[in-house]
Amino acid sequence: MKQRIVTGIVAGLGFFIMLYLGGYWYAGLIAALALVGYAEFLRMNGLNSNKVIEIIGYAGVLALLYDWQGDVMTSGYLIWVLMFLFLAGTVLSKNKTTIDHVATAFLGMVYVGVGFHYMIETRAIADNGLFWTLLIFLCIWTTDSGAYFTGSKFGKTPLWPTISPKKSVEGALGGTVLSVIVALGFAWLRPELLGYGQAVIVGIVIAIVGQMGDLIQSAYKRVKGIKDSGAILPGHGGVLDRTDSWLIVFPFLHMLSLLPQA
Structure with missing residues (x-):
């Protein structure tokens, strides 16, 4: 630890x-x-x-x-x-x-x-790239943390037991709610960049797609019979273990035109 x-x-x-x-x-x-x-x-x-x-x-x-x-x-x-x-x-x-x-x-x-x-x-992204990047990362990390703690406390319904037995529907919902709260916080800080309605959509998309990215990596590792993709980060596994949600969320937001163009 x-x-x-x-x-x-x-x-x-x-x-x-x-x-x-x-x-x-x-x-x-x-x-x-x-x-x-x-x-x-x-x-x-x-x-x-x-x-x-x-x-x-x-x-x-x-x-x-x-x-x-x-x-x-x-x-x-x-x-x-x-x-x-x-x-x-x-x-x-x-x-x-x-x-x-x-x-x-x-x-x-x-x-x-x-x-x-x-x-x-x-x-x-011109002028505001740091804002949008931080928004995405914080929503992803909040989703992960929210899903873990909410699932630990209230989780009863398995989300996808054959892929990731410890994940629950309650945890997924808790992570989604917290992601939306974080996105709304960014909208409050910079309303000229992000409206509240868009913030809700962005928060939900990040939470859902990010958790799917995590499940994709879990499914892949389960097929390969491995726990971690690598060992470059002691105690955290490999790069793909840490970025599985990132790799899906960032392209998805751009393809849905939820972010400004660079």
């Missing part, structure tokens, strides 16, 4: 400093997290020694992080080219790298690359 607390404080402090600084500091941190997260994904699937997949996958994650420039067509072309390179790898390796290998690696690349891309995109 002591190790978990110390790691949480140190990692949290470093993260908030980089988030506050923004620019290349924050983007560099997110890029590092994305590369470590993709390494965890490859290792979970036994693909971490496949050089064809590693070269294309890591390059693809970095390309997805930075090369979109807000152009949907360009991003579509980029994803297609990366898919082609993965498929070409099956031919060039004479099927030592199989279609199953590249399909899994491609899925992980998009999951990690696009998810972390939108974290950078959110921080880059």
